[in-house]
Amino acid sequence: MDSITQALLGAALQGSLLGRIQGRRALAYGAALATVPDLDVFVHYADPVSQMTFHRGFSHSLFMLTGLAVVITAVVMALARWRWPDHGYRWPRLLLTFWLVLVTHPLLDAFTVYGTQLLWPLQVTPQSWAGVFIVDPVYSVPLLLTVLYAAVVGLGQRARRLLTVALVFGALYLGFGVGARLLTEQRFAAALDAQGIAHERVRAVPMAFNTFIWRVLATTPDGHYYEGVSSLFDHAPPEMQRQPLHLEAAQPLAGVALHERLRWFTDDWLRYDVIGDALVVSDLRMGTPSDYNFRFVMARRDAQGQWQAVQPSRWRGSHAGGLVDRQMLALMWRRIFSQTPPLPLAAWQALSVEGDAAR
Incomplete structure (x- = not known):
């Protein structure tokens, strides 16, 4: 954290x-x-x-x-x-x-x-x-308040007891987050099954600053993945969209040590995009729908049109701005309690594609 x-x-x-x-x-x-x-x-x-x-x-x-x-x-x-x-x-x-x-x-x-x-x-x-977001005030604020209290009044018995209570609460909250993640993954898998969609792996990740609304990923046997959003308060199936992983584009990276290390580190939650003359590899686990924080240029076309692995660099479109975008955050927080209207996943995806094309 x-x-x-x-x-x-x-x-x-x-x-x-x-x-x-x-x-x-x-x-x-x-x-x-x-x-x-x-x-x-x-x-x-x-x-x-x-x-x-x-x-x-x-x-x-x-x-x-x-x-x-x-x-x-x-x-x-x-x-x-x-x-x-x-x-x-x-x-x-x-x-x-x-x-x-x-x-x-x-x-x-x-x-x-x-x-x-x-x-x-x-x-x-x-x-x-993936039980908590990297910044979660529900976990951090009790620690902050009790540490400040102990710093002001001293480490007497009452202060030490309050610190212990904050630690126990934090441990229980982490457990709640993992339980919420498992429940969300189960719900998403059930929604896919209800639509007759074959899937291999399901992965839920908490969205910004909370453990109530989750971004969920599910890979399919045909080289695609579904990305959706699900709240613990949902009563209907979550909104989702199908997108390609473009696994065939990864061929120029076969056997490249850093690519293999990235696959290992991310548990192979990777997507490949050809953008101009660059092969961009995205870590699907972090970011907001269709706006991933970690994206790397790992191959480029040479003058003969052949792909060549290169020393990785950050794709200039990768950023963490989606985590703090006020409009997006407002939509997410509203979505926690209401599924109507659903989050505009298709529109966000279109903006991401347009942004990549413009860079």
């Missing part, structure tokens, strides 16, 4: 577990320690596909972070014995605190759709549980 929420989670954890000993400093220490896994953003990679697929890698590994927790605990205990003989620290509690502050960062990230390599260096598909 976003860095502020990660810092708040670390502050709440360390404040609730070590606040009695460290006082308000526990909040600052926990917030700082919780940001450590994201220091990989300062590693520079040669291309955006590598930047995307190596992020949330080694620094988010449960193995690496467990080892780091042991090292930090040993250092703190050694310093405490030297400088503060009456520190009150105990190995088990200190180790548990540091471990939780560190590993809950990648675990929280894994509840988003991006993909988190919890088991690095094992080359398993990154975890992408």
Whole structure:
């Protein structure tokens, strides 16, 4: 999730577990320690596909972070014995605190759709549980309020109890998000079955800032996919549209290492578009309907009209603007509670096609 929420989670954890000993400093220490896994953003990679697929890698590994927790605990205990003989620290509690502050960062990230390599260096598909949007005020605001309260009044028993309540609420909310995703996928699959539409995989992703309305994808055996929108409050089948994956366009990328890595990282939720002389590969999982955040130019036609794989670059039409477009957000929020009128998926798709053609 976003860095502020990660810092708040670390502050709440360390404040609730070590606040009695460290006082308000526990909040600052926990917030700082919780940001450590994201220091990989300062590693520079040669291309955006590598930047995307190596992020949330080694620094988010449960193995690496467990080892780091042991090292930090040993250092703190050694310093405490030297400088503060009456520190009150105990190995088990200190180790548990540091471990939780560190590993809950990648675990929280894994509840988003991006993909988190919890088991690095094992080359398993990154975890992408898609239970919450990358920014969700329902999860973040309780942490913010309780951390601010503890910072003002101190880490007394009441403040530590409130921090614990916020943490438990957050855990329950994450569970609710995963349950809502599974229910949404089941509903979408049932809607496809009712129309006699064969499908292979179904994937639901929360739309901006909530867990009540979901964008849903379903692939078909004939190389197409259905993209739709479904709310937990729906009583009728969701609106959806059929679009091509253009899998045949991927042939120039056969055997290309970065393309294979992108397929692995996204669990192969990819679409291919020939736009002018560029082959654009889109990650279908993130963005709004027909406006995907991660799009990469991975091949180009040469002077003889032959496709050649190139070092990936961001397609100049890829952006995150759809996440904050006020008009689109207003339509989405209204759609949570009412299916009439449906979201204009076809119109959004047409705008996306027109935008690509103009670039």
